[in-house]
Amino acid sequence: MRKAVWIKHASQLVTLASKLKGPRVKGAMSELAIIENGSIWLEDGIIQAVGTTEELEVFYTESEADVEIIDATGHLVTPGLVDPHTHIAFGGSREKEFEMRLEGATYMDIMNAGGGIHSTTRMTREATENELVIQTSKRLDSFLAHGVTTIEGKSGYGLDLETEIKQLRVMKRLQKEHPMDIVPTFMGAHAVPEAFKDREEDYVNLIINDMLPLVAKEKLAKFNDVFCEVGVFTPEQTERILEAGKSHGLIPKIHADEIEPYKGAELAAKVGAISAEHLLKTTEEGIQAMAEKGVIACLLPATALYLRETAAKGRRMIDAGVPVAISTDCNPGSSPTTSMPLVMNLACISMRLTPAESLCAATYNAACAIQMEDKVGSLEVGKQADVVLWNVQSYQQLQYLFGVNHVKTVWKKGLKVVG
Numbered sequence: 161m162r163k164a165v166w167i168k169h170a171s172q173l174v175t176l177a178s179k180l181k182g183p184r185v186k187g188a189m190s191e192l193a194i195i196e197n198g199s200i201w202l203e204d205g206i207i208q209a210v211g212t213t214e215e216l217e218v219f220y221t222e223s224e225a226d227v228e229i230i231d232a233t234g235h236l237v238t239p240g241l242v243d244p245h246t247h248i249a250f251g252g253s254r255e256k257e258f259e260m261r262l263e264g265a266t267y268m269d270i271m272n273a274g275g276g277i278h279s280t281t282r283m284t285r286e287a288t289e290n291e292l293v294i295q296t297s298k299r300l301d302s303f304l305a306h307g308v309t310t311i312e313g314k315s316g317y318g319l320d321l322e323t324e325i326k327q328l329r330v331m332k333r334l335q336k337e338h339p340m341d342i343v344p345t346f347m348g349a350h351a352v353p354e355a356f357k358d359r360e361e362d363y364v365n366l367i368i369n370d371m372l373p374l375v376a377k378e379k380l381a382k383f384n385d386v387f388c389e390v391g392v393f394t395p396e397q398t399e400r401i402l403e404a405g406k407s408h409g410l411i412p413k414i415h416a417d418e419i420e421p422y423k424g425a426e427l428a429a430k431v432g433a434i435s436a437e438h439l440l441k442t443t444e445e446g447i448q449a450m451a452e453k454g455v456i457a458c459l460l461p462a463t464a465l466y467l468r469e470t471a472a473k474g475r476r477m478i479d480a481g482v483p484v485a486i487s488t489d490c491n492p493g494s495s496p497t498t499s500m501p502l503v504m505n506l507a508c509i510s511m512r513l514t515p516a517e518s519l520c521a522a523t524y525n526a527a528c529a530i531q532m533e534d535k536v537g538s539l540e541v542g543k544q545a546d547v548v549l550w551n552v553q554s555y556q557q558l559q560y561l562f563g564v565n566h567v568k569t570v571w572k573k574g575l576k577v578v579g
């Protein structure tokens with residue numbers, strides 16, 4: 161017999177439904193389209209109906225399915241959260257660097273001394289594909305437990321053809337074997353590998369001539385990301401790598417202006433990047449350029465906190481008309497967390513987003529940053545049945561009661577995966 165789930169009597173069903181197309185900006189980020197005494201019908205992995213509990217009674221009367229009824233009285237219901245920026249498929253762990261940073265070493269000091277991204281690269285190269293699948297799968301479980309049902313995942317801890325491909329294959333396998341939706345990004349330009357020290361151009365050429373064509377041919381990634389940073393890849397190198405990716409159908413993203421202002425936001429606008437990430441040091445000119453071209457600012461307040469840096473100017477970006485998304489940046493160095501609820505709280509506390517903007521940034525706008533908004537990011541008929549039931553009454557409470565995991569139940573494509 162067919163199965164269905166009917167969630168009813170939600171104190172707030174936050175749908176984020178809208179007729180607007182594309183990422184939301186300014187006031188539209190606060191329009192959550194909330195239904196009180198809300199109700200939602202999940203069947204065949206898809207949302208079949210959304211409305212008040214009274215409106216969906218008819219649906220129940222006429223249904224021939226075996227219906228599980230969930231009484232959500234006193235509970236908030238939202239779309240599954242979307243994390244549009246993670247480095248999830250890596251080997252090993254870097255707690256020693258956490259201590260080193262507390263003693264005064266900077267992120268770039270550690271990286272330049274062969275630690276940081278280089279140390280995870282060594283550990284990722286050593287791990288077998290199966291080992292990486294097991295380690296990454298556990299992280300995905302933790303994301304689900306925190307209400308995240310779709311993530312982006314980057315390579316970039318291989319820095320050689322074989323290991324970059326291995327990381328992307330791990331994500332491709334997990335897309336089939338794990339309930340999580342994983343959208344893959346190639347990030348061979350995450351660092352210049354140690355073997356290419358002082359001959360960065362050779363590595364840039366390797367990415368352009370060998371890595372990008374193979375990644376595209378095997379359809380292993382949708383996006384192409386570069387760490388554009390002083391001492392890593394210059395804006396000129398970044399542009400070449402992103403343009404080469406575009407010629408293979410890969411959509412640009414940029415890790416921009418994280419440690420130093422480097423006109424990364426301006427470059428994102430110039431190359432037509434879908435999003436620019438971090439943006440801690442972005443200037444007013446960079447903000448204007450992103451607003452003009454509709455580049456999504458993917459802001460990572462947990463990373464800023466973890467590196468003890470001032471957070472990005474999220475408030476200013478929204479006021480200037482930049483579409484804003486937020487993310488964990490889950491990675492073993494600068495943000496080893498899988499908690500999007502924490503990131504939503506931090507977006508309010510450290511970047512002065514309102515609770516409503518923060519939720520939009522973690523759902524619909526996040527989906528736009530990985531071109532998944534047709535399927536996920538809002539509760540609308542025809543979209544995937546990715547739904548979270550929370551142990552709080554309102555989205556305001558979700559943002560206010562910070563540092564706690566309020567997830568009660570998670571459905572992915574209509575199936576209960578948590579709770």
Ligand SMILES: N=CN[C@@H](CCC(=O)O)C(=O)O
Pocket residue numbers: 247276277280387415418463489491492493494495
């Ligand atoms: N900043 C560059 N890349 C990652 C960190 C990677 C690492 O430290 O392992 C980031 O987005 O924060």
Ligand SMILES: [Zn+2]
Pocket residue numbers: 245246247415437489491
């Ligand atoms: Zn990152």
